Amino acid sequence: MPSAGELTFAAPRRGKPPRHLADLTSAQRRDVVAGLGERPFRADQLSVHYFSHLADDPQQMTDVPQAARELLATSLLPVLLTPVRHLETDNGTTRKTVWRLFDGATVESVLMRYPGRITMCVSSQAGCGMNCPFCATGQAGLTRNMSAGEIVEQVVAGARWLRRGEVAGGPGRVSNVVFMGMGEPLANYAAVIGAVRRLTDPTPDGLGISQRNVTVSTVGLVTAMDKLTREGLHVTLALSLHAPDDKLRDTLVPVNTRWKVAEVLDTARRFFDATGRRVSIEYALIRDINDHAWRADLLGSELNRRGRGWVHVNPIPLNPTPGSRWTASEPGAERRFVERLRAHGIPTTVRDTRGREIDGACGQLATLTP
Ligand code: SAH
Numbered sequence: 001m002p003s004a005g006e007l008t009f010a011a012p013r014r015g016k017p018p019r020h021l022a023d024l025t026s027a028q029r030r031d032v033v034a035g036l037g038e039r040p041f042r043a044d045q046l047s048v049h050y051f052s053h054l055a056d057d058p059q060q061m062t063d064v065p066q067a068a069r070e071l072l073a074t075s076l077l078p079v080l081l082t083p084v085r086h087l088e089t090d091n092g093t094t095r096k097t098v099w100r101l102f103d104g105a106t107v108e109s110v111l112m113r114y115p116g117r118i119t120m121c122v123s124s125q126a127g128c129g130m131n132c133p134f135c136a137t138g139q140a141g142l143t144r145n146m147s148a149g150e151i152v153e154q155v156v157a158g159a160r161w162l163r164r165g166e167v168a169g170g171p172g173r174v175s176n177v178v179f180m181g182m183g184e185p186l187a188n189y190a191a192v193i194g195a196v197r198r199l200t201d202p203t204p205d206g207l208g209i210s211q212r213n214v215t216v217s218t219v220g221l222v223t224a225m226d227k228l229t230r231e232g233l234h235v236t237l238a239l240s241l242h243a244p245d246d247k248l249r250d251t252l253v254p255v256n257t258r259w260k261v262a263e264v265l266d267t268a269r270r271f272f273d274a275t276g277r278r279v280s281i282e283y284a285l286i287r288d289i290n291d292h293a294w295r296a297d298l299l300g301s302e303l304n305r306r307g308r309g310w311v312h313v314n315p316i317p318l319n320p321t322p323g324s325r326w327t328a329s330e331p332g333a334e335r336r337f338v339e340r341l342r343a344h345g346i347p348t349t350v351r352d353t354r355g356r357e358i359d360g361a362c363g364q365l366a367t368l369t370p
Contacts, residue, residue, distance in 0.1 A: 017102050018078040020149030021050055022156075022198050026205045029076065036075055038068050046076055048204040054160045081153045087358035092168030096360035097157070098367055101126065101150060105143045106367040107182050109154040110360045111161070113169050117213075118162065119176040122154045123365070124192050125183025130219050131254050134284060136321040136366040137182045146183070148194030155199060155207065176213040180238070182365045185216050186224035192216065196233060211235050217282065219255050220264035229271045237271045238280040238314070239264065243290050244299035252290065265306060272310040281313045284363065285329040285337060296337045300344025312347040319353055319361040
């Protein structure tokens with residue numbers, strides 16, 4: 001155990017998380033198993049246990065000989081996430097979990113049960129380097145990238161609780177995954193794409209979640225957005241725009257100083273052209289900062305300039321974060337903003353702000369007190 005002094009002052013250790021089955025394609029899993037001196041089909045057995053049965057105890061893997069079980073489990077199913085605590089609200093249908101990673105870094109995930117779907121909101125980095133001033137995660141800075149295994153494990157954990165009926169509302173399945181927890185997913189590209197493939201590959205290679213039900217949210221890293229476009233994945237792209245003009249967006253989403261609004265919107269449009277998937281524009285409504293009617297009009301015309309039917313807007317009432325003077329827009333301003341966009345013919349739906357009471361809503365994930 002490190003001493004208290006080390007805990008407080010030591011620079012974060014940034015070793016690689018242990019290798020996990022969920023980091024690997026099924027071909028790579030077989031290679032690893034063969035390298036351990038076991039028959040390659042044992043890899044497929046492990047995949048069935050992990051992705052189909054959601055097993056977390058190697059002793060349940062009774063079709064694998066006892067002697068091999070321990071070796072395979074240690075080599076491919078290490079514990080990556082340890083729950084630090086769970087916080088629940090909405091009568092138990094919203095559950096935020098703080099996880100400790102192998103190196104002591106902490107991240108959060110949020111499970112949200114709705115009438116027709118169950119969404120896991122996952123983290124892709126411990127912290128975030130994008131530094132958006134209205135987001136609690138952005139204020140803490142980046143600790144490190146997460147591995148594909150660490151990302152997938154958040155979803156598998158949720159899937160296990162649901163299968164066991166541990167979430168209010170009875171047994172269920174994770175139907176949707178949103179990369180809207182801590183981190184900028186496109187700044188951790190390879191691990192995020194690996195995770196998306198594991199989540200969406202059919203069982204037992206992966207979890208079998210529909211690509212359409214996976215949303216990757218980005219501040220607008222243009223190069224990585226184009227790369228995502230070329231992956232041929234039918235995921236939903238969400239773009240955190242928050243302002244239609246560069247002057248304001250430069251301050252709200254600092255990476256805008258590198259890639260401007262016009263370029264980011266053109267890139268989002270290319271994603272739609274290639275995938276046919278309607279892009280989602282996220283817009284946190286901040287009182288008197290970005291909620292003016294003229295900005296709604298400017299947003300509407302910037303979107304329409306690039307065509308019709310390719311985009312919808314998701315205004316998010318700003319969630320409070322520690323140390324910020326900013327608050328959510330007045331209800332009237334919010335209503336006007338939405339009406340103006342709709343008048344431009346832009347489908348617009350205000351996002352519900354689940355999890356506010358447990359600091360589990362958009363922009364509130366920070367893990368200040370692990
Ligand atoms: N880094 C990615 C993923 C985070 S998603 C991205 O920025 O898209 C979280 C979403 O919540 C983003 O749209 C983010 O801008 C938004 N958000 C951040 N802080 C918020 C806050 N305090 N209130 C409401 N939304 C916020």
